Amino acid sequence: MxxxxxxxxxxxxxxxxxxxxxxxxxxxxxxxxxxxxxxxxxxxxxxxxxxxxxxxxxxxxxxxxxxxxxxxxxxxxxxxxxxxxxxxxxxxxxxxxxxxxxxxxxxxxxxxxxxxxxxxVRDPRPDLPIGTGKPRAGLRLLTVGTDCSVGKMYATLCLERGMRARGLTADFRATGQTGILIAGSGVPLDAVVADFISGAIEQISPARDDDGWDLIEGQGSLFHPSFAGVSTGLLHGAQADALVLCHDPVREHMRGLPHYAMPGLAETLEANLRVARLTSPDVRAVGVALNTSKLTTAQAERLCADTSDALGLPCTDPFAMGVDPIIDRIIACFAPSSRVATLTH
Amino acid sequence: MxxxxxxxxxxxxxxxxxxxxxxxxxxxxxxxxxxxxxxxxxxxxxxxxxxxxxxxxxxxxxxxxxxxxxxxxxxxxxxxxxxxxxxxxxxxxxxxxxxxxxxxxxxxxxxxxxxxxxxxVRDPRPDLPIGTGKPRAGLRLLTVGTDCSVGKMYATLCLERGMRARGLTADFRATGQTGILIAGSGVPLDAVVADFISGAIEQISPARDDDGWDLIEGQGSLFHPSFAGVSTGLLHGAQADALVLCHDPVREHMRGLPHYAMPGLAETLEANLRVARLTSPDVRAVGVALNTSKLTTAQAERLCADTSDALGLPCTDPFAMGVDPIIDRIIACFAPSSRVATLTH
Known part of the structure; x- marks a missing residue:
């Protein structure tokens, strides 16, 4: 320790x-x-x-x-x-x-x-399994992003705080060194051997039957040419019910790669949902998290409103504005009554 | 050694x-x-x-x-x-x-x-770089597949033999243990740490200006929930000009995962082209390689003809029938004259 x-x-x-x-x-x-x-x-x-x-x-x-x-x-x-x-x-x-x-x-x-x-902290445990993609019980949310370092860990930790404050059971699952130092456990995903990426995520978010959520910290981006393999394995291992899309609106190009433009939000969401469906066919997006720390309050509020309208999803800066709109959507989509309704149809 | x-x-x-x-x-x-x-x-x-x-x-x-x-x-x-x-x-x-x-x-x-x-053989070298996705000179072909173990290494090695027999310069780039034992070098991609997947492929297929081809051995499948991260990083690192889709027509489900059905060929090709375009916007498919070892000759020929018609690509069993139809397509697409023509338009 x-x-x-x-x-x-x-x-x-x-x-x-x-x-x-x-x-x-x-x-x-x-x-x-x-x-x-x-x-x-x-x-x-x-x-x-x-x-x-x-x-x-x-x-x-x-x-x-x-x-x-x-x-x-x-x-x-x-x-x-x-x-x-x-x-x-x-x-x-x-x-x-x-x-x-x-x-x-x-x-x-x-x-x-x-x-x-x-x-x-970046030494993974030695007993990682190969992922199986087998359906497992429980509710899982994964943060995904347009790029590396756009606020996925912050969004996930803010969701944990916010969901607990509203009486929900929710546990942060760390996949990076900072998250591990904060949570006390997790997997340093970028240091895992390639064959075990999805298996490592299955290991840190095992089946649960208490109606609580595993909130899994995302890594990288499907659109980052250096790290998209990690993001892909993470999506498959997470078997997420819900995705939250994270973005830094002032980022000018992919991190570390001036020759790569940022992808659009709708394009990023569509690509992540498509990849996620392999192991979680009913996955849905429940919100967008923007890092608005470089904007004025007025700019930030306008941007969140516009983004919400464009994508049909609640949009907030989790750190500056809180996560209640996203939690409202989660409850609307996944409360026991709506889950029963979904099964009935 | x-x-x-x-x-x-x-x-x-x-x-x-x-x-x-x-x-x-x-x-x-x-x-x-x-x-x-x-x-x-x-x-x-x-x-x-x-x-x-x-x-x-x-x-x-x-x-x-x-x-x-x-x-x-x-x-x-x-x-x-x-x-x-x-x-x-x-x-x-x-x-x-x-x-x-x-x-x-x-x-x-x-x-x-x-x-x-x-x-x-599965110990990667210790100096792997992070991938950059920077455009690099040279011609590269990557084999991709519907699943693991559907003949990607065989197809790639047969292409090397066939292209050399027709006077083309072509070099097999190994990404798995068997390939490395055959070629004498390469990278054991499934043992590489996740952050270095695409960088490892950039390292084994560096820029070249001799009009020769790097023929890169594919791994896994975008549709395999255990290993799709490896396949994604491989696609991004390869920066492939040409893809060859490999498939085993008698495989009943994804290898090791009875709960996962095989994807369709057109769906697999589309997904691979989409992922590949991030680092190689003009990538194109040049052929389909089937492992027909469990079929009769008549069945195999019929299946190749039907597959070719359905996808609009040459289709062959590289090992049993040779790779000439695919090489013909490669020459048609990438001969110096057609490349100049492409640039002129």
Whole structure:
């Protein structure tokens, strides 16, 4: 187990999207975060106290979380140097990067020397099954997106909060390193061996008969040429009853790929429903989640209204505006009475 | 390097599809195969001399190839016992199974004791890149299928032979363990970490400017709920100019999944073209390859003719009837003159 509280690492980051792990922890587990570590050239903040490693230890921090997520996930020299300094100051280190801490001899040596632990959150468990696609009981919702990093984890976590607040049973199922750090369990899907993608999702969202929902965190996009395989396996493994489409309206091109335009919302929804139907023939869309953080309130409300009209689905910014319109739709579609009605027809 | 010649392992197998690695080697590298090893309850043969391990060593064999491929790829007790006996008789052991020989302590100990080598063909190289989807020069063909194990590797290898026989430059790019054993290189795609599926394919089929073809071995199926993620990433990484659709006309349901019906050929082709267009907007289908080994010649010819009429594409059994109709279509579509014509319009 990773010991909290955490010191969140920003390092030299100047890419807001790149620090989403650190920010996710600050937002969804604020009680576990004592501060942030950043260098002078880091233009970002999580609005947590800026601390050196020694100050963090004095404030009670147990673990430095390397909550930066660059494509490819290399451990840079700077990162290793900082992690060693943190170890020497008395902190464990947790990382969600592709490259493992355990593969960096200088880190392993420093941890051994000082009696500290290294946590690689992106190590999947070794007993993943092959997916079967067999129909299983329970209600499952999956967030899908036009692109990577458009708010799928946020939307899913906001839905968990919102559904619980309205008396529904709902459990977040994490598929990425930030989600796993927040939820305490899950599968780091991008690190799973390709043959086991759908099986890993079947494993973390098994059959349930309590009328509760598994809310599965989506990954990637069917329209991202680097990662669409992950998204496809996730759709098949999730066997989702409901999809929520997530989108960043100010994204200019596919993340990391200036030569790829963003797909349209209707096109994205249609493609996801088509792929999802292989294992869940009656899957339906129940809402659209926009990240409107770069828009004014008026712009955001207008955009949500227009998007809702265009797609015939409730549309909201889950973080800024809440998720009630989507929950209303979920209840309308999946309340026991409407499910019986569906079966009767 | 894996030392040849090989003794091919059939063990207790009674599932024809399960021994496709052994059979592929026997068919496409006959000069490297001295015999087959099978127990009395094995109802299959590759028409190679049946040998004990000692007899194989006496006949010059250097390596036992565990050419059986069961879903999930567990190493059973029988398999381990046989492999140890082979090592004791003087053979190296090569395996394409998911579970690695190197993770089986009794095998590792036996190999060390007798100075023999263990080869895990399904270990991807460690430097795989993330896919970019950037347009790259060259001509690429990918085989796709209605299901797993419907003849994609055979079709691709037959196309290589056939195209070379007609003076074209064409190189098989292996994506599975059998293909890698035949070609001497490639990527074991089902063992690649999910984030690197498309990047691995970009790596094995880099840009080329010699008017030659990369013929990329397909894997899985967009309609197989266990493995469609692999097929999706493969389509995106291949950036294929041409697709050949492969199908087994006597398959009754998706491999390993009695609860999933086979998709139709037109539906499969349409879905593959749609996914492929993300990275290769002008991709086109150039043929259909059927495995007609369970049909009479008359049935096979009738089925190919009917399929060709229905889809408007040349259709053949590559192994039984040759690949000339498909090569004719490739030349018609992609000969330098028609490519110039396409550019002019």
């Amino acid at each position: 990773i010991r909290s509280p955490y010191l969140l690492y920003l390092g030299h980051s100047n890419d807001e999207v790149g620090i989403k792990t650190s920010r996710g922890l600050a937002v969804f587990r604020p009680e576990a975060c004592v501060g942030e570590f950043r260098h002078d050239d880091c233009g970002l903040t999580l609005d947590l106290p800026r601390m050196t490693f020694a100050e963090a230890v004095a404030a009670g921090a147990k673990t430095l979380v390397l909550g930066i997520a660059n494509a490819g996930g290399k451990l840079g020299d700077d990162l290793v140097r900082d992690a060693i300094a943190a170890i020497e100051a008395g902190l464990d280190v947790a990382s969600g990067l592709h490259n493992r801490l355990r593969d960096e001899p200088s880190l392993v040596a420093a941890a051994a020397r000082h009696g500290r632990l290294l946590h690689d | 894996i030392r040849s010649p090989y003794l091919l392992y059939l063990g207790h197998s009674n599932d024809e599809v399960g021994i496709k690695t052994s059979r592929g080697l026997a068919v496409f590298r006959p000069e490297a195969c001295v015999g087959e090893f099978r127990h009395d309850d094995c109802g299959l043969t590759l028409d190679l001399p049946r040998m004990t391990f000692a007899e194989a060593v006496a006949a010059g064999a250097k390596t036992l190839v565990l050419g059986i491929a069961n879903a999930g790829g567990k190493l059973g007790d029988d398999l381990v016992r046989d492999a140890i006996a082979a090592i004791e008789a003087g053979l190296d052991v090569a395996s394409g199974l998911h579970n690695r020989l190197r993770d089986e302590p009794s095998l590792v100990a036996a190999a060390a004791r007798h100075g023999r080598l263990l080869h895990d």
